[in-house]
Amino acid sequence: MLYKNIHIGKYIKEMVENKNISLERICNFLGKDEDFVENVYESQSIDSDILLRWSKLLEFDFFRLYSSHLILYAPPSAVNKSEKKSETTPQFRKNIYTQEIKDFILSRIESGEMTQADVIKEYSIPKSTLHRWIQKKR
Incomplete structure (x- = not known):
């Protein structure tokens, strides 16, 4: 999907x-x-x-489609260290990956559609996280 x-x-x-x-x-x-x-x-x-x-x-849960979109395509946050984080504004965390997201990304790598470097660059997934997913899949 x-x-x-x-x-x-x-x-x-x-x-x-x-x-x-x-x-x-x-x-x-x-x-x-x-x-x-x-x-x-x-x-x-x-x-x-x-x-x-x-x-x-x-x-x-059709809302999961939108959550998955945010996880994959939301730009990485550019937080200025000098700025104070607002305590009242909810913060979106990109490090919550559902199993569907993991399967989607791993299937793109396995099919040759994307390389590991492409995935890391396009989706801003940490290299160590991606390697952990690959190891668990084996």
């Missing part, structure tokens, strides 16, 4: 088809009509409340 360009409607439709959930059940659960459901399938993004309901219906 590619996390760079997320078309959430496509992923939702795919999950509905995989789970064989009827349109009637979806409409009843969401409290919406068939046109709304079709519009969701075509939408690249949807409201977070609606996405939460889809996640519950399909028993899948």
Whole structure:
């Protein structure tokens, strides 16, 4: 699964088809009509409340797609040492890698699509972390 360009409607439709959930059940659960459901399938993004309901219906965390995108594609933070960190602003930590992220990166290396150096450069993953993942996979 590619996390760079997320078309959430496509992923939702795919999950509905995989789970064989009827349109009637979806409409009843969401409290919406068939046109709304079709519009969701075509939408690249949807409201977070609606996405939460889809996640519950399909028993899948669609928000994880966005978290994975942040882990892989968020630019490394350029923290100025002289600046004081805000205690009230939440800090995003890039060092939380899910198993899906690890599998995604390792599959790109194994397929020859990327080298280890490419992965380290593009995703800002520490060299030691990447080597640890490779060792555990063997």
